[in-house]
Amino acid sequence: MKKLLLTSLIALTLGINGCATIVSGSSQTVTFTSVPESATIEIKNRKGVKIHTGQTPATVSLKKGAGYFKPESYQVSFSKAGYQSKTVEVTGTLSGWYFGNILFGGLIGILIVDPVTGAMFKLAPKDVNTVLESQNLSSKSQKEPTLTVMLAEDMPTQIMARAIQIK
Template identity: 60%
Template sequence: MNKLLVASMISTTMLMTGCASIIKGSTQTLTFTSVPESAKIEIKNSAGQSIHVGQTPTTVTLKKGAGYFKPAEYQITFSKDGFAAKTVVVKGTISGWYFGNIIFGGLIGLLAVDPATGAMYSFKPEDINAVLEATAEKMPTTDKTLAVVFTDQVPQDVMARAIQINK
């Protein structure tokens, strides 16, 4: 009788898991940075509730799902005195691991576990960098920061004003 109970518990556990739930989980840690550093960051969920307030650079763990078959969506606002605020939207997209349920997780993982836990989604990119533009009325005078960023992370209007230095 004990062997039957153990076998049924193991098989129930195997059937109640989804591939994405096992591999990636229902939360994801994202890294937030800004140019200039030490900008205030506020993260709001799709209902408009503030779920995190902090300062860059920071890492925050966010839930990937907002309900059954519904990806989470967050608005991240970066702000700092003397700079224009910038808002970035991060929304979950279907993870490739979700399709692993076809082979490993079965219908339970495909239609129940991963959609209910939000594990079927992932956020990309995992590193979010905001470049804040200085406002004309209040230019910072004491913050002297050197930031190195890739040109593809700099907004097009800022790149248009960039000057190439050849030496």
């Protein structure tokens, strides 16, 4: 009985190569929204290579790793005629699933599979919501606070989900 249990445990450990690879994979979908909608987005990786060009709202699958034990990072540029351009960074950070290798993946998962595939990382933020400032407003002093009022139906659903009603 002990031999069967030990054999099963070894087979399970060798069979599950990388916990994060199995659970989360080597790429992640990230949603990009903007106010106003239909802004052009351009995504470049850490090497400056253009990965994606499109319009908001958009959902894009991005690689989480840039090499062995190296997280990927992206520069996302939002632009629209009549509005000031804005750049947001999406970066890879260590995923909690990587530590599942201690129990299931063993050294193969810790040192080889998850680091090579990039599955040991997660991209943050997973939803990028940005508000582009009108060029008319950008000419005002940066020290002067501004308030932008919008209709609820013009707001993306991701932003409205976090909205708080003021009474």
